[in-house]
Amino acid sequence: MEAARSLSPQANAGEMRYWRLDKRPKIEIEDDCLSLQTVPIPALEEGQVLMRVVYLSLDATNRLWMEEIENMYMPAVPLGTPMLGFVLAEVAESRNPGFRPGQIAMGLGHWASHVVTDGEGWMALDRPDGIPLSLAFGVLAIAGPTAWFGMMDVGRPKPGDTVVVSAAAGAAGSCAAQIARLKGCRVIGIAGGADKCGWLKDEAKLDAVVDYKTENVAEALHRLAPEGIDILYENVGGDIMDASLANMKQGGTVVVCGLISTYNGGVGAGGTGPKLFHNVIMKRLRIQGFVVLDYMARYGEAWAELIPWLQKGELKFRLDIVDGLEKSVDALRSMYHSGNSGKLMVQIGAES
Amino acid sequence: MEAARSLSPQANAGEMRYWRLDKRPKIEIEDDCLSLQTVPIPALEEGQVLMRVVYLSLDATNRLWMEEIENMYMPAVPLGTPMLGFVLAEVAESRNPGFRPGQIAMGLGHWASHVVTDGEGWMALDRPDGIPLSLAFGVLAIAGPTAWFGMMDVGRPKPGDTVVVSAAAGAAGSCAAQIARLKGCRVIGIAGGADKCGWLKDEAKLDAVVDYKTENVAEALHRLAPEGIDILYENVGGDIMDASLANMKQGGTVVVCGLISTYNGGVGAGGTGPKLFHNVIMKRLRIQGFVVLDYMARYGEAWAELIPWLQKGELKFRLDIVDGLEKSVDALRSMYHSGNSGKLMVQIGAES
Numbered sequence: 120m121e122a123a124r125s126l127s128p129q130a131n132a133g134e135m136r137y138w139r140l141d142k143r144p145k146i147e148i149e150d151d152c153l154s155l156q157t158v159p160i161p162a163l164e165e166g167q168v169l170m171r172v173v174y175l176s177l178d179a180t181n182r183l184w185m186e187e188i189e190n191m192y193m194p195a196v197p198l199g200t201p202m203l204g205f206v207l208a209e210v211a212e213s214r215n216p217g218f219r220p221g222q223i224a225m226g227l228g229h230w231a232s233h234v235v236t237d238g239e240g241w242m243a244l245d246r247p248d249g250i251p252l253s254l255a256f257g258v259l260a261i262a263g264p265t266a267w268f269g270m271m272d273v274g275r276p277k278p279g280d281t282v283v284v285s286a287a288a289g290a291a292g293s294c295a296a297q298i299a300r301l302k303g304c305r306v307i308g309i310a311g312g313a314d315k316c317g318w319l320k321d322e323a324k325l326d327a328v329v330d331y332k333t334e335n336v337a338e339a340l341h342r343l344a345p346e347g348i349d350i351l352y353e354n355v356g357g358d359i360m361d362a363s364l365a366n367m368k369q370g371g372t373v374v375v376c377g378l379i380s381t382y383n384g385g386v387g388a389g390g391t392g393p394k395l396f397h398n399v400i401m402k403r404l405r406i407q408g409f410v411v412l413d414y415m416a417r418y419g420e421a422w423a424e425l426i427p428w429l430q431k432g433e434l435k436f437r438l439d440i441v442d443g444l445e446k447s448v449d450a451l452r453s454m455y456h457s458g459n460s461g462k463l464m465v466q467i468g469a470e471s
Numbered sequence: 472m473e474a475a476r477s478l479s480p481q482a483n484a485g486e487m488r489y490w491r492l493d494k495r496p497k498i499e500i501e502d503d504c505l506s507l508q509t510v511p512i513p514a515l516e517e518g519q520v521l522m523r524v525v526y527l528s529l530d531a532t533n534r535l536w537m538e539e540i541e542n543m544y545m546p547a548v549p550l551g552t553p554m555l556g557f558v559l560a561e562v563a564e565s566r567n568p569g570f571r572p573g574q575i576a577m578g579l580g581h582w583a584s585h586v587v588t589d590g591e592g593w594m595a596l597d598r599p600d601g602i603p604l605s606l607a608f609g610v611l612a613i614a615g616p617t618a619w620f621g622m623m624d625v626g627r628p629k630p631g632d633t634v635v636v637s638a639a640a641g642a643a644g645s646c647a648a649q650i651a652r653l654k655g656c657r658v659i660g661i662a663g664g665a666d667k668c669g670w671l672k673d674e675a676k677l678d679a680v681v682d683y684k685t686e687n688v689a690e691a692l693h694r695l696a697p698e699g700i701d702i703l704y705e706n707v708g709g710d711i712m713d714a715s716l717a718n719m720k721q722g723g724t725v726v727v728c729g730l731i732s733t734y735n736g737g738v739g740a741g742g743t744g745p746k747l748f749h750n751v752i753m754k755r756l757r758i759q760g761f762v763v764l765d766y767m768a769r770y771g772e773a774w775a776e777l778i779p780w781l782q783k784g785e786l787k788f789r790l791d792i793v794d795g796l797e798k799s800v801d802a803l804r805s806m807y808h809s810g811n812s813g814k815l816m817v818q819i820g821a822e823s
Contacts, residue, residue: 356748377752378749392744392747392748393744401760402760403760408756410752410753
């Protein structure tokens with residue numbers, strides 16, 4: 120009965136659907152790791168809110184939340200419970216004075232049509248003027264603050280610095296590269312394929328782009344940054360990171376935002392470190408990691424710059440919106456194989 | 472003729488002996504990489520000084536100077552020229568007003584009985600009160616400043632911090648560990664064997680010691696630092712570093728002083744990075760490398776603390792002095808196999 124209902128594409132009135140984490144992935148996210156469930160929407164208790172999910176943000180780090188990783192920055196999603204994700208939702212019902220029906224809210228929710236929450240970790244939002252809701256969510260929820268705090272708080276660029284961003288066509292990467300450009304830096308993006316590289320040059324207005332699918336990245340960076348890289352904003356790890364490490368300037372900074380090339384295959388079991396790590400000494404590097412969740416209380420600082428840039432069209436952003444909750448797992452998988460162009464999100468319900 | 476003379480244990484009056492770099496090492500320092508040469512001491516030109524070498528400091532990084540390594544912090548020693556090393560010498564003759572005969576001087580010299588120099592990169596020293604010359608040289612030339620600037624300028628410990636030092640019985644490591652202790656930190660040393668571990672506990676007064684030859688380092692650190700490591704002072708790299716990375720505290724600092732476990736076998740060809748590098752994100756680490764040569768102009772800051780500590784006996788230091796220039800190569804080789812106990816140096820000439 121449960122199995123039959125989980126195949127139903129739409130929940131009936133009074134029902135909600137969600138992706139349940141059933142098994143922890145080993146290498147790829149295998150087919151039996153998650154299953155789509157349908158359950159009745161529970162009646163709200165005092166203090167609770169029923170959120171109707173509009174958009175689900177898919178982020179590279181989601182893969183890590185499925186695993187039990189020693190020293191992970193948050194506990195693994197428990198087996199048998201809804202998969203977690205950042206969502207934009209509309210308040211459908213509320214028994215919580217902090218949320219009014221019809222309001223837009225953003226928070227750590229579920230891969231689900233609806234979420235019942237006590238409101239903790241959620242924030243009600245005003246619709247920003249002149250920015251489509253999908254774009255506002257795509258930039259302001261995760262990617263934009265990740266880029267802004269990583270670049271500004273960890274990287275600390277000065278005008279004229281040479282900045283390299285890997286996975287520069289990705290959601291956080293494209294914001295990070297443009298933030299550096301808007302701060303007066305010379306920005307080189309690393310991305311794969313003519314479409315992404317073309318967008319970075321023509322739309323995001325980077326100074327140079329390296330296509331790792333057709334170029335030797337280390338040689339290209341050596342040519343494009345003959346005096347060395349002041350700031351590397353790293354999203355990838357592995358060989359791509361090594362190519363940049365070999366081209367850092369003395370005293371340079373490596374902002375470690377993500378290591379997506381190492382996420383499939385068990386980070387917890389010991390991933391692949393940079394082979395050219397000795398450059399940390401040779402170049403006197405500062406290599407520093409961060410997690411955007413630490414900056415939640417300071418999101419306003421990032422938004423104060425990001426919103427005007429979006430309104431004025433100075434910060435370009437590509438959305439890659441997949442339609443329908445049922446496509447969430449396949450969409451996330453595609454991210455680890457560079458299948459997406461821009462910020463990957465799932466439209467689960469209609470904007471009202 | 473040249474070959475026969477190079478076997479002579481002592482140079483005659485008017486002659487000097489030196490180790491010449493003939494071939495770059497591949498894995499170990501092979502037998503034909505260096506040869507002992509005897510040549511006439513040249514007449515001094517105006518501005519030159521003849522230094523009679525008393526002590527040669529052997530340092531792990533010497534192995535790197537023999538190789539051509541991309542992005543190395545200084546150029547490789549040219550083939551066919553004297554091997555470089557830090558030495559303590561007595562001014563034998565001087566045509567340079569900055570140096571008087573009989574004065575003690577320290578600088579980047581050669582593995583040699585004598586060095587002719589224009590004095591650049593050398594400093595004349597007063598003999599410090601109450602400290603044997605060998606100890607003053609052993610601590611103040613390289614090991615002490617390396618430890619002091621790495622710990623104080625890069626690590627920046629606060630009283631009560633938990634500090635881990637790898638290769639803690641080595642020259643820089645033993646100073647770094649004791650500096651942290653003298654600054655009010657709780658210090659855990661990692662070393663190999665009962666002799667070194669016993670010295671660290673009984674003489675250097677560390678709070679705890681892990682013997683990597685008999686203990687699982689990661690488990691021991693987890694037990695000894697259950698709340699995590701605030702500062703890791705890393706001298707080793709490889710598995711030893713991974714064991715500490717897994718036990719860092721959120722927001723901790725990794726001072727990368729050396730990666731000795733990766734030096735034999737070709738750093739330039741791509742060494743072995745930390746397998747557990749993803750902790751840089753999970754723990755929001757700052758991983759920062761440094762080279763003591765950058766701090767030459769600031770040596771006085773380190774000496775201002777190190778000299779009184781030595782005079783009062785608060786900083787313990789072990790010297791491992793090998794006798795005779797001809798033993799230099801074997802002595803350096805032993806360092807990469809943990810053969811030395813304390814600061815390794817070669818006595819080349821008598822203290823006058």
